[in-house]
Amino acid sequence: MLYIDSISKGIVIDHITPGLGFRIFEYLKLDKSDFTVALIINAPSKKEGRKDVLKIENNIDLDLRVLGVIDPTVTVNIIRDEKIVEKIKISPPESVEDVMKCKNPRCVTSTEKGVIQKFSLLDKEELSYKCDYCDNIYNWEV
């Protein structure tokens, strides 16, 4: 069994759906970080069987809406002095701006410059979003 112990300060993104830890890691560009980061994939979990976990030993800006679009099952723990000082539950945001990109070549966001990408939550279970301009439907893609 592989154990990962506590960090003294920073952020732990826990209960990540297996397979999505790497995508969050990539989205946060953690491969370029100069602080300690641990990505654990398929960690044993009592509740879920398997989970991914991301431990970041630094206080970084974290867009919780984006996390909600990628994987709303996660919990975010804020750590100070080796203790959890805040536990944040994530949920998929009702609407997002400049997070996903519409791929419809005829959408006004493709044909016109400077139009802000806007999406609205369509299905909470499916985690699908529709483009506010052309109604094309998407899931999160890095």
Next chain:
Amino acid sequence: MLYIDSISKGIVIDHITPGLGFRIFEYLKLDKSDFTVALIINAPSKKEGRKDVLKIENNIDLDLRVLGVIDPTVTVNIIRDEKIVEKIKISPPESVEDVMKCKNPRCVTSTEKGVIQKFSLLDKEELSYKCDYCDNIYNWEV
């Protein structure tokens, strides 16, 4: 401080040059794995200051020559029953086949089909290799 405890069986790639852990992770396609994997980047190290570490809780095929091309500073520990049963030191291989790809469009490996990519070690410190056919010089690139 972030501690990562032992694994019961598998492979630990230790003393990875910071920044290269993610490249080895990518090269081994560990994001697609169905067993536990931990990638720690910028872990504190007594010897090196900082290092990357990769813990793989499974026995996977590991091409040690490729590891030697990416980062010959690593050590590979084979774990069984939570103990290191083998410690392998890596060195850059004198020659490699089908590991890197020559990018010279005029090289015979580019113009002819089915020619095996062959490279020879040029500089051990620089970790540079030259194509056996056209003498173009390369470092490892994923």
